[in-house]
Each structure stands twice: as structure tokens, then as C-alpha cells.
Amino acid sequence: MPELPEVETIVRGLEAAVVGRRILAVQVLLPKMALAPVGVQFAPALVGERIVGSRRRGKYAVLLLASGRRLVTSLRMTGRLIVGDEGDAPYPATHVSLRLEGGLRLSFADVRTFGRMRLVEPTEAWDAALGLEPLSRDFTPERFTAMLSGRTTPVKVFLLDQRRLVGIGNIYACEALWGARIRPSRPGKALTSPAIRRLRDAVVDVLARAIELRGTSIDDYVDADGLAGGFQNRLSVYGRAGEPCSRCERPIVRTVIAQRGTWWCRTCQR
DNA sequence: CCGCCGCCCTGCTTGC
DNA sequence: TGCAAGCAGGGCGGCG
Secondary structure, eight states: OOHHHHHHHHHHHHHHTTOOBBBBEEEEGGGGGGGGGGTOHHHHTTTTBBBBEEEEEEEEEEETTTTEEEEEETTTTTEEEEEEEESSSOOOEEEEEETTTTTEEEEEEEEEEOOOOEEEEETOTTTTTOOOTTTTOOOHHHHHHHHHOOSBBEEEEEEOHHHHHHSOOHHHHHHHHHHHTOOTTBBGGGGHHHHHHHHHHHHHHHHHHHHTTTTTOOSSOOOOOOOOOSGGGOSSSOOTTTOOTTTTTOOOEEEETTEEEEOOOTTOOO
């Protein structure tokens, strides 16, 4: 499931592979996957556009187009953005296919069809409801404290809420809480200021380390070249129920918080 | 505004 | 062994 580090890796791959190239043809195989503003047709609007940038916002991959429009992709759980050669066999479960200059093809594939590609007008504030980037300078202990104050929801649910902080999904929420030694069910407002500081640092640290290893590949995630990441070998708690905690040797447990599997250490996380 | 819930989907895992 | 139910989960809309 692509979270911030995985989308960042994909976006960097797209930067290298497709930025500067013109879109020559667009095929939409499953219409619900390709959204456009009212009165704009997705495929015709993209043909002839040049890709001028590749960015990430939260868990969204954003291709900047010469017209000022943007192609925003949400990968959800199983979505993939794959760069291949025009002559390759079609990538499995491809729903949108862009033929690019230079004999390349950019495929948006998703077996579960939860993901979406969305063409956004230059003036449209598509990300207005999204929260703070955790790797930005703005993510200070002071800001984090203000965000958490009065929050009754479990801190793990808070970390997953993209209206507050963006980019954190189930894997990195579990990992950051373990790193900060905080119990996932603690209400946000109950965190002490040292705990808030530890959690801020743990979020930044785990995301940065995961980007260095090009993301976590458990079931589905691959980068723009179709390659797996390496952070799955560095996970401390996620998916490791029954294994000993690397800090205290007590077994990692799995509980459920807000319908999400939650892995943590009952001994170290308070 | 806030919090909570159900839905969307398919493939893998689990359990009988 | 075979099959079906259950689970996985990010974002969004609806509801209180």
C-alpha cells in the first residue's frame, strides 16, 4: 500500500523517466478510473500535453503539465504507475495508458480499481483539504502540539487522518508509534510534550529512512520501474505479531483500532 | 467541525 | 483437498 515513502519513490522515478516528454496518445480502458472536470474529456485533453514536472503531495503523485493542468494519481492500496517501453506487453490490470515521446508508455494499473487518476484545472485547489507535509519545516513540535490538543481520538487514528498530517498510512503509523514508545490507543490530547516531540521525530525518522530504502514492499508496492523497495526488512512491528520486540524482547501484539490492524509492543509502548 | 461507519474491490489466507 | 468466508485497507460520502 503506497504511503508517503512509496509515492515519493514513484514520483522520483517519473521525474527521471517522463518529465520533458509529450503525451502522444491516451487510452482509458476503465472510465471510472480517469476523472476530469465537468465539460473536459480526460483523454483528448491530455493528448499533446507536455509533462513538465513530477511532484508528491501526501500519498498523491502529481504530474505537472505544460498548460498548468495537473494529472493527480491516487494509488490507494494496489495502484501502480509503471513506465515501460511502448513495445512491451501491456502491464497487468492497466486501466489508463499514456503513450509518450521516446517510445515510452506510462501505465496506471490497479487490480482492485480503488485508485483514481484525476485531471485537475490550473486554478483548482484539489488538495485544499489535505494537511501538513510531515517532512516539511512546518512540522514542528509546536504545530504538532496544537494539532493534537483537545483530540479525543486515538493517536494512531490521528496519524492516519490526511486532514491533519499527510502521507502516513497504517505501516508507518505503527512504526512511528513504536519508535516513539507510545501506545496507539492513547487519545491525542493525553500525550505529554516529551511524547509529542518523540512522535514528531519518529514520524520524520521512519519516513526518511523508508525513502532511503525506496519504500516498503509487502504485497503490492513497486516503483515506477516495477522494482520492489527495501524497507520491509526494517519494520519493527508492522505484520510481526508474535515476534519479539527488538527493544524489550516481549512479543509484538496485533489489535484492531478503527477497523485497522495495529501492531505494537505492550511493554515498551505506553 | 468532529468523529464514526460503511462502502468500494479483488486476491490471498484461513478454517472447516 | 477443496471451497467459501474473511480479511486487507485509503479515501470518501453520509450521518449524528
